[in-house]
Amino acid sequence: QPAPAAEPLVPVFAPDPALLADFGGVEGVRKLSSLFVDNMRADPRIGHYFEKTKLSELKKQLGDQLCQVLAGPCVYEGDTMKASHADLKISKADSLAQVEVLQATMDSLGIPFGSQNRLLARLAPMYRQIITR
Numbered sequence: 785q786p787a788p789a790a791e792p793l794v795p796v797f798a799p800d801p802a803l804l805a806d807f808g809g810v811e812g813v814r815k816l817s818s819l820f821v822d823n824m825r826a827d828p829r830i831g832h833y834f835e836k837t838k839l840s841e842l843k844k845q846l847g848d849q850l851c852q853v854l855a856g857p858c859v860y861e862g863d864t865m866k867a868s869h870a871d872l873k874i875s876k877a878d879s880l881a882q883v884e885v886l887q888a889t890m891d892s893l894g895i896p897f898g899s900q901n902r903l904l905a906r907l908a909p910m911y912r913q914i915i916t917r
């Protein structure tokens with residue numbers, strides 16, 4: 785019996801050019817990631833988590849990852865969500881605050897609400913790896 789295929793680092797979705805276009809293509813996704821990281825760092829509820837983080841590196845990794853989640857032509861090469869958040873002790877409340885920051889960031893860029901929610905739905909299963917308290 786063959787071994788089960790390893791779980792992909794990033795969940796795989798079928799390409800949907802209209803969805804990626806709603807985010808402004810790859811450049812739009814990079815802009816979103818950069819602004820999202822800045823907004824998380826500035827948020828009074830969750831900003832402290834990013835105190836020692838090299839923000840330029842996080843922007844790059846998150847940009848690759850979100851682009852891949854939107855089935856764009858990018859390959860995320862960072863750590864698993866479990867490994868990269870293991871020591872942070874992130875709570876459910878933290879993750880709800882983070883979703884609010886992401887929604888506000890997407891609003892500020894004029895990303896349509898339906899497409900915002902399609903991205904959130906693709907990220908939702910990852911919280912299982914991220915919330916550790």
Ligand code: HEM
Pocket residue numbers: 830833834836837838841842845846849862863864868869872874878879882907908910911914
């Ligand atoms: C689905 C939700 C999330 C996704 C997709 C996500 C994605 C990522 C990615 C791609 C990285 C970079 C990993 C690497 O470079 O190897 C990262 C790191 C990080 N994430 Fe998240 N994250 C999520 C939720 C959260 C939440 C809720 C918090 C805290 C409120 C958080 C805090 C951090 C911090 C502080 C780092 C940087 C750690 C370091 O400095 O090395 N993340 N995240």
